[in-house]
Amino acid sequence: MKLTLILVGKTDGKLYAEAIDDYAKRISHYTPFNIKVIPDLKNSKSLSEKQQKEKEGELILKSIEDKSLVVLLDERGKEMRSIELAAWLENKQLTGRNVTFVIGGPYGFSEAVYARADFKLSLSRMTFSHQMVRLVFTEQIYRACTIIKNEPYHHE
Numbered sequence: 001m002k003l004t005l006i007l008v009g010k011t012d013g014k015l016y017a018e019a020i021d022d023y024a025k026r027i028s029h030y031t032p033f034n035i036k037v038i039p040d041l042k043n044s045k046s047l048s049e050k051q052q053k054e055k056e057g058e059l060i061l062k063s064i065e066d067k068s069l070v071v072l073l074d075e076r077g078k079e080m081r082s083i084e085l086a087a088w089l090e091n092k093q094l095t096g097r098n099v100t101f102v103i104g105g106p107y108g109f110s111e112a113v114y115a116r117a118d119f120k121l122s123l124s125r126m127t128f129s130h131q132m133v134r135l136v137f138t139e140q141i142y143r144a145c146t147i148i149k150n151e152p153y154h155h156e
Helices: 014-028 048-061 082-095 111-117 130-148
Strands: 003-008 035-037 069-081 097-104 119-121
Touching: 003 048, 003 130, 014 035, 014 130, 035 048, 048 111, 069 111, 082 130, 097 130
Parallel strands: 003 035, 003 097, 069 097, 069 119
Antiparallel strands: none
């Protein structure tokens, strides 16, 4: 199983980028993992929210492998404890399907992206900056990998 994380826009802030890269390297010790960055849209200020979501959505959909299971990080998604995320990921490993996680742009996802999604996941009912979500989520994927391997990183 290969894991992919699609991000809309580059990660701002050197500290966030370094920490995300660190977790990405750690995850790669357990399973193939890559991050695909969809560049920020040009002239986005001249686009409505809907137009921006549509254009980002087209780019997201082009970045997803055909048979990949698609998980959107979405405020209306299912909340899981870290141990539950690990069990969910382990179950997906058994199917052999690749999993693509998507963190959308500032206005969320287009209807076409929602239609392609297999699952929606929420990190919290609280709102976080997109930069923080990227960092927290990569850490949670790493944590899930260590839970699956029964390593001492996670404590109950």
